[in-house]
Amino acid sequence: MDTYDAYQAITDVTEDQRWAFGAGFDDPLSGIDTTIPDGVSADDLAAYCEMLGDDALLMSHRLQQWVGHAPELEEEAALANIALDLLGQARFLLARAGTVDGSGRTEDDYAFLRGPAQFRHVRLVEIVDNDFGLAMARLLVFSTWRLAVLDRLRVSRDPVLAAIADKGVKEMTYHRDYAAQWVIRLGDGTEFSHQRVQAGLDHVAPFVGELFTDSDVETRLAAAGVGVRPSETHAEFDAALDAVLSAATLGCPAWSASGGATRTAGHRDTLTRLLAELQSVARAHPGATW
Amino acid sequence: MSDTSEDWPLYEVFLRGKRGLNHVHVGSLHAADAHMALHHARDVYTRRNEGVSIWVVASKDITASSPDEKDPFFAPSGDKVYRHPTFYAIPDNVPHM
Amino acid sequence: MTTVELQEHFDRTIAHDRRIEPRDWMPDGYRKTMIRQISQHAHSEIIGMQPEGYWITRAPSLRRKAILLAKVQDEAGHGMYLYCAAETLGVDRADLTRRLISGDQKYSSIFNYPSLTFADVGVIGWLVDGAAICNQVPLCRSSFGPYARAMIRICKEESFHQRQGYELLMTMMRGTRAQRAMVQDASNRWWWPSLMMFGPPDNDSPNTEQSMAWGIKRHTNDELRQRFVDMTVPQAEALGVTLPDPDLRWNEERGHHDFGQVDWAEFKRVIRGDGPCNAERIGNRRAAHESGAWVRAAAAAHATKHASPATSDDQAAMQQNAQGGPDE
Numbered sequence: 001m002d003t004y005d006a007y008q009a010i011t012d013v014t015e016d017q018r019w020a021f022g023a024g025f026d027d028p029l030s031g032i033d034t035t036i037p038d039g040v041s042a043d044d045l046a047a048y049c050e051m052l053g054d055d056a057l058l059m060s061h062r063l064q065q066w067v068g069h070a071p072e073l074e075e076e077a078a079l080a081n082i083a084l085d086l087l088g089q090a091r092f093l094l095a096r097a098g099t100v101d102g103s104g105r106t107e108d109d110y111a112f113l114r115g116p117a118q119f120r121h122v123r124l125v126e127i128v129d130n131d132f133g134l135a136m137a138r139l140l141v142f143s144t145w146r147l148a149v150l151d152r153l154r155v156s157r158d159p160v161l162a163a164i165a166d167k168g169v170k171e172m173t174y175h176r177d178y179a180a181q182w183v184i185r186l187g188d189g190t191e192f193s194h195q196r197v198q199a200g201l202d203h204v205a206p207f208v209g210e211l212f213t214d215s216d217v218e219t220r221l222a223a224a225g226v227g228v229r230p231s232e233t234h235a236e237f238d239a240a241l242d243a244v245l246s247a248a249t250l251g252c253p254a255w256s257a258s259g260g261a262t263r264t265a266g267h268r269d270t271l272t273r274l275l276a277e278l279q280s281v282a283r284a285h286p287g288a289t290w
Numbered sequence: 291m292s293d294t295s296e297d298w299p300l301y302e303v304f305l306r307g308k309r310g311l312n313h314v315h316v317g318s319l320h321a322a323d324a325h326m327a328l329h330h331a332r333d334v335y336t337r338r339n340e341g342v343s344i345w346v347v348a349s350k351d352i353t354a355s356s357p358d359e360k361d362p363f364f365a366p367s368g369d370k371v372y373r374h375p376t377f378y379a380i381p382d383n384v385p386h387m
Numbered sequence: 388m389t390t391v392e393l394q395e396h397f398d399r400t401i402a403h404d405r406r407i408e409p410r411d412w413m414p415d416g417y418r419k420t421m422i423r424q425i426s427q428h429a430h431s432e433i434i435g436m437q438p439e440g441y442w443i444t445r446a447p448s449l450r451r452k453a454i455l456l457a458k459v460q461d462e463a464g465h466g467m468y469l470y471c472a473a474e475t476l477g478v479d480r481a482d483l484t485r486r487l488i489s490g491d492q493k494y495s496s497i498f499n500y501p502s503l504t505f506a507d508v509g510v511i512g513w514l515v516d517g518a519a520i521c522n523q524v525p526l527c528r529s530s531f532g533p534y535a536r537a538m539i540r541i542c543k544e545e546s547f548h549q550r551q552g553y554e555l556l557m558t559m560m561r562g563t564r565a566q567r568a569m570v571q572d573a574s575n576r577w578w579w580p581s582l583m584m585f586g587p588p589d590n591d592s593p594n595t596e597q598s599m600a601w602g603i604k605r606h607t608n609d610e611l612r613q614r615f616v617d618m619t620v621p622q623a624e625a626l627g628v629t630l631p632d633p634d635l636r637w638n639e640e641r642g643h644h645d646f647g648q649v650d651w652a653e654f655k656r657v658i659r660g661d662g663p664c665n666a667e668r669i670g671n672r673r674a675a676h677e678s679g680a681w682v683r684a685a686a687a688a689h690a691t692k693h694a695s696p697a698t699s700d701d702q703a704a705m706q707q708n709a710q711g712g713p714d715e
Contacts, residue, residue, distance in 0.1 A: 061444055064443045064444050064452075064456060065444060067436065067440045067443055067456070067459055067460075068436050068437055068440045068459075068671060068675065069671075069674070069675045069678075070675065070679065071675070071678070071679025071680075071682035071683055072298070072320070072679060072682070072683055073320075073433070073463055073466060073467050073470075074319055074320060074321065074326075074330040074333065074334060074467070075679075076436075076460070076463040077330070077333040077334045077460055077463050077464060077467075078329065078330065078333045080456055080457075080459065080460035080463070081333050081460070083456060084453060084456055084457060084460070087449065087452060087453050087456070088453070090449070091449050091450075091453070094449075107449050108448050108449055111449055112447065112448075132679070132682050177329075178329060181325065181326065181329070184689070185322070185685055185686045185689040186682070186685050186689075188689055188692065188693075189684070189685025189686065189688045189689040190681070190684055190685050190688045192681055192684075192685070193681055193682065193684070193685030193688075196681070277444050277445060278444060278445070280445060281442075281445050281446070281447040281505050282447035282448070285447065285563060285565060285566065287563070288447070288562050288563050288565075288566055289558060289561075289562055290446075290447045290448040290450075290451050290505075290555070290558060290559070290562075295684055295687060295688075296481075296680055296683040296684040296687055297479070297481045297683070297687070298683065298686065298687060300474060317467075317468055317471045317537070318471040318474065319467060319471070320480060322683075322686035322687050322689065322690040323686075323689075323690035323693070323694070326686065326690075334464050334467055354410065
């Protein structure tokens with residue numbers, strides 16, 4: 001006899017936080033020592049948090065645009081999970097930037113009130129994708145790179161960055177595995193899918209050099225034991241990509257060389273349009289609480 | 291009839307939570323292969339909670355027996371867990387839900 | 388066993404409020420009705436991702452963005468749980484999707500209304516999910532086991548959704564004048580469609596009697612509609628929102644709220660396909676499904692290439708059987 005009481009079920013309090021990752025009401029940085037480590041410039045640390053935060057924020061935005069358009073329902077769930085993880089990372093990092101640079105700005109101030117010239121992301125995350133092959137190619141590159149960086153960031157002398165990196169490594173491992181599996185399926189699937197994902201990789205190739213170009217901020221922070229020089233992750237990235245592309249029967253594109261300008265935002269079309277979508281509602285109601 | 295060239299088979303999902311004693315059947319999902327099924331199970335049925343043990347089994351590989359259930363379509367001991375979709379045509383719309 | 392004995396066994400199971408499971412014998416009409424109801428419910432969850440999904444990239448705070456993204460992800464999950472339940476009755480999800488896209492199967496017409504502002508996100512959570520919960524809690528006792536179990540899981544998650552929608556509205560109602568106006572406007576637009584979610588009035592609902600006899604439906608449309616109104620009026624008062632019905636008032640004698648006449652002509656128009664967003668909702672679903680075909684095909688091709696030799700044979704055999712199977 002089925003005696004399960006459905007009414008009871010819906011009123012049972014549950015500690016299950018999973019329905020909204022990072023959407024709790026608590027201060028995300030509570031319990032963590034937020035003082036800036038010795039010998040580290042506050043401006044540098046804030047800039048670095050913005051860099052890592054903006055990468056995650058905009059990459060999440062691109063994934064959010066797939067909601068309702070994914071190739072299968074199970075992929076809707078998977079892409080939303082990845083987008084939520086990255087959004088969570090962005091929130092921690094941007095909140096940290098505000099506590100460090102003395103401005104007291106909130107995560108929302110950074111996300112919604114900065115103009116295009118003030119963002120500090122790599123151009124890879126701006127790429128518009130309405131093709132699943134391109135989306136997976138970009139996600140593979142992004143996740144592999146970011147995983148390698150966060151992995152090294154776990155031993156940062158800044159306890160907040162170390163904590164964020166620690167959580168982030170588990171997430172990025174999952175994201176990279178997801179993207180890698182898809183690149184392999186598409187590369188070694190049908191002829192058509194092979195061409196599409198190869199084209200996606202070729203489209204992404206010009207943006208890869210920037211990922212491994214050390215900015216002045218990263219160089220200084222790495223010397224202080226707080227940050228990571230992305231150039232140090234290049235070999236690991238190459239090895240990982242080679243393994244995936246070989247399993248996928250795909251040709252390795254000519255990744256662009258590093259050493260040029262890095263993280264120079266500006267009034268580019270793609271960025272202006274992206275920020276218009278991201279910021280328009282918030283900006284239409286200055287000072288409002290949501 | 292469905293176009294089978296792009297359709298993914300059905301997998302049944304079993305989870306054992308962190309404090310659970312054994313795996314419990316929670317539902318099913320579609321995946322192209324078992325590795326994908328595991329990923330999907332984690333995304334859909336656990337929303338990526340860690341520490342959850344997941345089993346996935348292709349539905350067609352499950353053999354079921356339940357003598358009280360009397361549908362003559364099924365052999366009384368040892369048959370599919372439920373009808374697979376070659377059997378039933380979809381009825382059309384009703385005027386309202 | 389004879390058909391008569393099977394029918395008696397089925398009737399007894401229902402009469403004792405026990406579950407019918409996929410391997411049980413069931414009357415054809417019951418099976419068909421369950422497939423229709425479950426698949427339409429599943430389609431509604433998937434289509435329902437669209438009006439709110441639009442606002443994810445536009446959400447005005449990162450916390451609201453995360454909440455909304457998780458909610459829409461939940462809705463995809465709910466659709467999947469329900470499709471799974473339908474599949475235990477011997478149908479295929481891909482076929483159900485094709486029926487949805489072709490218009491053969493419908494979804495809740497509430498989602499044919501547009502979500503015009505961010506306040507709609509909160510009001511959809513408050514009113515639409517609120518109405519859905521009223522409909523769905525009784526379904527947790529549905530006679531069909533897989534459906535009942537899916538509904539229990541869904542109801543738990545849906546109660547979070549309603550709470551979060553309401554909390555957004557509370558925040559907005561304590562905010563700027565523009566925010567308050569936005570909430571009132573959204574409420575004005577979604578109130579009557581929410582009442583329509585319970586279906587036509589009992590005297591215009593021919594399937595209700597059979598559905599109740601089969602334990603598929605536990606309450607009538609009007610009963611649930613009344614329950615929803617009674618629950619929601621105090622919630623609106625607490626918010627400071629005026630519900631757009633001048634006839635809405637407490638009736639001491641009945642112990643319920645009286646309310647005005649629903650525009651059933653509009654309801655029928657929207658169901659028939661004439662609502663503001665019908666074409667757009669289906670169009671989006673079709674576009675996603677069709678543009679994803681090459682991806683699904685690639686994954687299937689990859690799986691076939693890399694299956695073990697024994698499994699490849701099985702898959703080839705299954706395909707042959709599938710093509711030769713009976714069609715009703």
